[in-house]
Amino acid sequence: MSVSATKKFENFSAWFDDLILKARIADNRFPVKGFVVYMENGAFIMDQIKNLLEQELEKTGHKRMYFPLVTSEDLFRREAEHIKGFSKEVFVIDQGSGEQKLIIRPTSETIMYPMFRLWIRSHADLPLKVYQSVNVYRRETKATRALYRVREIPWNEAHTVHESPSDAEKQIREALEIYQRVLRRLGIGYMIFKRPDFDKFAGAVYSLAFDAWNPDGKVNQVATIHNLGKNFAKAYEIEFEKRDGSRGIAYQTCYGFGFSRVLAAIIAQHGDDRGLVLPPIVAPVQVVIIPIPFKGQEKQIYEYASKIKEEVSKKWRTVLDDREDITPGEKFYHWELMGAPIRIEVGPREVAEYSATVARRDTLERIKVSFNELGDKIEELMKSIEANLLERSQRMMMSLISDAGSIEDVKKILKERRIARIEWCGDIECAERLKEEAGGEVRGERYDIAETPSGPCIVCGRDAKFVVYVARAY
Ligand SMILES: [Zn+2]
Numbered sequence: 001m002s003v004s005a006t007k008k009f010e011n012f013s014a015w016f017d018d019l020i021l022k023a024r025i026a027d028n029r030f031p032v033k034g035f036v037v038y039m040e041n042g043a044f045i046m047d048q049i050k051n052l053l054e055q056e057l058e059k060t061g062h063k064r065m066y067f068p069l070v071t072s073e074d075l076f077r078r079e080a081e082h083i084k085g086f087s088k089e090v091f092v093i094d095q096g097s098g099e100q101k102l103i104i105r106p107t108s109e110t111i112m113y114p115m116f117r118l119w120i121r122s123h124a125d126l127p128l129k130v131y132q133s134v135n136v137y138r139r140e141t142k143a144t145r146a147l148y149r150v151r152e153i154p155w156n157e158a159h160t161v162h163e164s165p166s167d168a169e170k171q172i173r174e175a176l177e178i179y180q181r182v183l184r185r186l187g188i189g190y191m192i193f194k195r196p197d198f199d200k201f202a203g204a205v206y207s208l209a210f211d212a213w214n215p216d217g218k219v220n221q222v223a224t225i226h227n228l229g230k231n232f233a234k235a236y237e238i239e240f241e242k243r244d245g246s247r248g249i250a251y252q253t254c255y256g257f258g259f260s261r262v263l264a265a266i267i268a269q270h271g272d273d274r275g276l277v278l279p280p281i282v283a284p285v286q287v288v289i290i291p292i293p294f295k296g297q298e299k300q301i302y303e304y305a306s307k308i309k310e311e312v313s314k315k316w317r318t319v320l321d322d323r324e325d326i327t328p329g330e331k332f333y334h335w336e337l338m339g340a341p342i343r344i345e346v347g348p349r350e351v352a353e354y355s356a357t358v359a360r361r362d363t364l365e366r367i368k369v370s371f372n373e374l375g376d377k378i379e380e381l382m383k384s385i386e387a388n389l390l391e392r393s394q395r396m397m398m399s400l401i402s403d404a405g406s407i408e409d410v411k412k413i414l415k416e417r418r419i420a421r422i423e424w425c426g427d428i429e430c431a432e433r434l435k436e437e438a439g440g441e442v443r444g445e446r447y448d449i450a451e452t453p454s455g456p457c458i459v460c461g462r463d464a465k466f467v468v469y470v471a472r473a474y
Contacts, residue, residue, distance in 0.1 A: 007273055012216035016268065017146070023276050023338055025267065026146055034144035034151030036260075041284050041338070045266065046154060046259045048282040050133050052185060053156055053257055056178045062129040062158055067111045069134075070102040076110045079235040085202020089138045091151075104137045109203070109228075109254065112159050113236035120250060122241040123163050127171070131158040133259075147264035148220060148474040154259040161238060161250045168227055168251040172208070175225045175255045176447075179210060182257070183222070187279050187389030188212050188265050189397035190222065193444030193469065198428045205229035208447050211471070212265040213397045217417025218472040219443065220268070222261045228252040261474075269393045270362070276339025277361050279389055280382040286316040287378065288340045290331045292347030305346045308356060311374060312344070316382075336361065341385050342378060362388050401469070406458055410438040410470055419471040423464035425457035433459055440470040 008015045020026045025042035038046065070093065077083050086106045093102040105111055120128060133156045140151050162168045183190060190212040200207035204226040211219040233250040242248045270277040280286050291305045302322065309320040321331050335343055345357040356374055359366040362385050369377045404410040404420040413420040424430060424442065431442040445466050453464035
């Protein structure tokens with residue numbers, strides 16, 4: 001059972017599938033296409049991600065609610081663009097005997113907004129900011145892939161309602177900050193794009209998206225933020241009495257954060273050929289203590305290891321691996337596979353010196369620490385691991401970008417599992433031709449930095465209007 005037999009950058013799919021099963025993240029063998037079983041470690045990590053995000057949402061005044069799983073066909077069809085975007089992707093419950101069919105939520109606009117209409121009477125009811133962490137369901141027609149492209153999607157969705165377009169814009173910036181804070185804690189390397197018009201959320205004025213890099217070169221969209229303008233408020237009659245007494249139509253935003261995709265990004269970006277490398281904040285086991293037995297000193301070593309456990313577990317999720325049927329080497333191997341951020345080795349020398357040998361998972365470096373300094377040192381190492389993962393991953397993201405001056409260039413860059421930066425006229429025909437001939441999608445303009453084109457569209461030769469990034473995508 002060797003993960004290293006399938007290398008992360010050489011054969012990503014095999015590496016990933018092998019790892020998620022062995023590290024007890026998920027079992028992809030559930031016999032219905034696109035549905036996955038999350039095992040204890042996958043479930044734990046996703047819960048930690050969810051907690052991190054929900055704390056940020058609560059801090060910024062979002063209220064948790066739970067809405068129904070289903071909507072009616074009639075409600076679902078109110079917003080014309082939205083229905084065009086999703087109608088082929090929904091699961092339908094046929095109740096039979098002439099009763100109305102039910103639509104299972106692919107996202108919850110059409111479920112929440114009829115209620116928003118009842119709740120909002122005047123400007124005093126605004127802003128309204130609600131969220132829920134639930135599964136949504138989409139009948140993916142493309143090939144499904146565990147965690148990345150599934151039909152049951154664990155996510156968090158937030159929906160907000162505002163008096164004015166500027167309040168909605170402010171909300172977009174808040175959502176961006178929230179998602180950035182969470183993704184940074186997880187060390188995820190990503191770029192924020194404004195999606196081209198043809199690829200925005202169905203019914204939105206514009207959409208922003210976080211694309212995380214992946215070892216196989218296909219970007220992984222982990223979160224999106226949409227300015228809905230008045231489009232949905234018109235369709236669902238979300239009106240209110242304005243400050244001047246007149247009636248107005250509300251402005252809305254919504255944003256979604258995919259838990260299984262973020263879990264995939266953590267595994268794919270940080271993992272190595274030994275297994276998972278987990279950011280401390282999400283690791284099910286943060287510190288593992290491994291006794292190195294020595295004939296005649298078993299008792300002292302075990303007692304000292306227990307004492308270290310007592311100390312370390314005051315602050316960290318700690319396991320003392322005292323299994324007697326396997327060797328210390330096998331334990332090292334096991335906990336490297338599981339991605340425990342810190343390993344403490346305790347043998348006769350450590351007992352004699354009243355010290356511990358501490359190894360960090362991200363760089364595999366080992367250091368000797370005295371017992372009295374252990375608490376401070378672990379704290380410092382955890383911070384350093386978190387910072388290193390982020391720095392390493394962001395550096396990787398940026399190193400994947402290459403400028404392309406022709407379709408041929410784009411093709412070559414994508415073949416190298418990289419991301420192409422091009423100048424583009426903005427026409428969907430050129431984007432489609434690029435997709436057909438080079439196999440990559442126009443992901444959009446950078447939102448976090450301004451880039452201005454200076455030459456022609458690399459496809460048609462007319463003046464370019466945008467600097468955009470082209471990548472293959474999940
Ligand atoms: Zn063009």
